Amino acid sequence: MLHAPEVWLPLRLLACGACKLVQTEDFTQADALFDADYAYFSSFSSSWLAHAQRYVEDMVARFSLNLQSKVVEVAANDGYLLQYVRQRGIPCLGIEPTATTAKAARKRGLEIIEHFFGVALAQSLRTQGHAADLMTANNVLAHVPDINDFVAGFTVLLKAQGVATFEFPHLLRMVQENQFDTAYHEHYSYLSLTAVHQIFARAGLVVFDVEALPTHGGSLRVFAQRTDTGVQPISANVAAILASEKAAGMQHDHFYAGMQKSAEKIKDDLLCFLIDAKRQNLKVAAYGAAAKGNTLLNFAGVRPDLLPYVVDRNPAKQGKWMPGSRIPIVDEDHLRSNRPDRILILPWNLRTEVMAQLDYARHWGAQFVTAIPALTIVPDSAS
Numbered sequence: 001m002l003h004a005p006e007v008w009l010p011l012r013l014l015a016c017g018a019c020k021l022v023q024t025e026d027f028t029q030a031d032a033l034f035d036a037d038y039a040y041f042s043s044f045s046s047s048w049l050a051h052a053q054r055y056v057e058d059m060v061a062r063f064s065l066n067l068q069s070k071v072v073e074v075a076a077n078d079g080y081l082l083q084y085v086r087q088r089g090i091p092c093l094g095i096e097p098t099a100t101t102a103k104a105a106r107k108r109g110l111e112i113i114e115h116f117f118g119v120a121l122a123q124s125l126r127t128q129g130h131a132a133d134l135m136t137a138n139n140v141l142a143h144v145p146d147i148n149d150f151v152a153g154f155t156v157l158l159k160a161q162g163v164a165t166f167e168f169p170h171l172l173r174m175v176q177e178n179q180f181d182t183a184y185h186e187h188y189s190y191l192s193l194t195a196v197h198q199i200f201a202r203a204g205l206v207v208f209d210v211e212a213l214p215t216h217g218g219s220l221r222v223f224a225q226r227t228d229t230g231v232q233p234i235s236a237n238v239a240a241i242l243a244s245e246k247a248a249g250m251q252h253d254h255f256y257a258g259m260q261k262s263a264e265k266i267k268d269d270l271l272c273f274l275i276d277a278k279r280q281n282l283k284v285a286a287y288g289a290a291a292k293g294n295t296l297l298n299f300a301g302v303r304p305d306l307l308p309y310v311v312d313r314n315p316a317k318q319g320k321w322m323p324g325s326r327i328p329i330v331d332e333d334h335l336r337s338n339r340p341d342r343i344l345i346l347p348w349n350l351r352t353e354v355m356a357q358l359d360y361a362r363h364w365g366a367q368f369v370t371a372i373p374a375l376t377i378v379p380d381s382a383s
Contacts, residue, residue: 022190052081075140079105122153160229173218180263181292209235285340293346298324
């Protein structure tokens with residue numbers, strides 16, 4: 001398998017001069033990315049589970065959801081969120097196109113429609129009696145190739161006074177904090193409230209509230225309702241976030257122009273760190289076989305001679321290799337036996353969780369490293 005040729009695709013981001021929606025040039029079809037072997041399972045992150053549980057508690061309280069309500073989650077993954085809805089006895093439905101995660105969600109007792117979401121599916125589900133009081137879409141809006149059809153499906157499936165929430169990494173934070181590794185082919189769009197506001201308006205939705213979240217390096221949670229029948233008042237948060245994006249210069253090309261140079265500095269600093277560690281005979285490992293890690297490692301040209309392995313808790317990834325770099329993915333026991341001097345955390349947005357999980361490594365003097373937004377080494381604090 002490792003001797004076989006590997007498909008390489010360009011990764012280039014373009015910003016629309018009119019609406020400022022940022023997208024990748026489309027080289028990969030969604031069914032090739034979200035296939036039967038899809039290996040991202042949300043439940044492997046304890047902090048993400050806690051985030052999902054808080055979300056359900058907040059939405060139930062805010063919108064008075066009860067046993068007569070209906071909750072529909074688009075991109076339900078392995079049931080990480082809907083499990084908390086089901087525990088409250090609230091009827092719910094998950095939509096998830098990947099067979100591996102859909103199977104895991106069904107094992108939790110959840111009803112899952114294994115299909116990509118859009119207007120056609122929404123119309124079918126509505127005729128089947130699945131109109132929703134609450135629709136949730138966490139970290140999927142960036143993943144859809146036809147964002148207009150996807151969003152319009154929410155207008156179709158929402159009840160007259162239903163509410164939809166969307167969470168996605170905030171493009172403002174991505175650019176300002178050099179989070180270039182958030183760019184990969186699974187992400188078709190990179191979203192600001194400015195762009196989302198316009199997309200929703202065309203689909204018949206109006207944004208009535210927005211919250212800034214710390215997840216994924218800085219995200220937005222956008223609340224929307226049908227333009228024709230929604231009753232929720234418009235929060236001042238909407239105008240405030242739009243104003244902050246305008247003040248940052250997101251409506252002008254110069255805002256995006258410096259990102260390439262920032263990415264190259266991160267690449268250079270990471271390579272210098274790995275080369276210096278090798279010259280000092282320090283053992284370096286990485287943690288987290290995340291998509292963002294693939295972007296970083298491949299852009300920097302890192303191979304197993306500088307980084308011999310990546311640890312991941314997900315058994316579906318263990319025994320495989322990182323695409324492009326072909327660095328082997330191993331389980332956590334390998335980390336304990338190899339006892340590296342430096343541990344590079346690839347999903348830097350989960351660094352607090354990962355450092356707590358691997359705290360035992362401090363006892364042999366290991367230090368934790370993140371490359372984004374700038375190379376940072378957390379000193380050993382073991383006594």
